[in-house]
Amino acid sequence: MAGQVSLDALIQGIAGAVIDAQDQIEQHQVANLAGYFDGDHRPKSLLLRLPSLNPDAAPGDEDFYRAPLLSLVPTNQLRIKDVRISFDTNLGEIAQQPPEAAGTAAKAEDWPGADGLPRTTINIDPQAGPAGRGFGAVRVVMRVESCEAPEGAARLLNHLAQTQGVVKTVNVG
Template sequence: MTTTPLESLIEAMAGAVVEAQTRIEQAQVAHLADYFDEDNRPKSVVIRMPSMQAGAGENDEDLYRAPLLPLVPTTSLRIKDVEISFDAELGAFFAADNADEDGIQAIDKGRWAFLSRVRKGSVALDTNASQRSRDTGNVHVKLRVEGVEPTDGVSRLTNHLAMTQGVFQTFRPGD
């Protein structure tokens, strides 16, 4: 019989959800980098448009530069909720011996020192129990993501880039 402490299983599942959200955020940052060149200048598209400048002739054209980032919708995702279900049998109860009488232990993580309540006991789960019975013992995970509004930083960057777009040169026939 292979058993796992219930606390460890819950911590592992919560850790997996946090790691999944971290990977989503990293992918979004990497996608944002696609809109900038190797010198961190915004990539842009140059469009030739009929000139709207005062005194422009019929065939005059303006070169209009538009950064790409404000031209496309920025999609941000986050994990909305997670539902995990599985079949298991309760195993043995183990008493912990790593805490003082009150179950309080000091944990030092550099400047993030804090007191943590340490479990006094642990319940083991046999997650293979259903495999020995007629059930298959599958874990069922339902993960829902949702689109969220761009962060304030992305919105400000997009707005600033949108303000930098515009005509930068006018061509006249024969130039």
């Protein structure tokens, strides 16, 4: 049967794709974080003029208040919650495969619990599917969820929040 693939290889490919998807989410989040800093790695900030709350301020005095942008916006960290993949396939041949022929990067004897016995492999035809569902039809559902910011991000946000405040008071009257 042409076009067959081992079930192990299919599962490894799916697992690798999920890991790559999570990695892309994390890279996007890091790039988004970097957007809140200038070319010199200083936080971009918003400078506001607010009525002064200083008890010694004269009527009409204003404070220049600086706030880092990152401390003003919600930071939504995402991660893959779960992945569901369903497909129909035809089973192919079932064969005994010696451990060294498994095609893995590490030798079978390097893994804990490896007994050196031949493994049974199952081949499938991923292009087969029931009539009406289409050629090699696969259904993939991936859900992401919001999660708490990692400790490093929480510390950064806390530090940035502590840097915001009045930088100068002026009389505009």
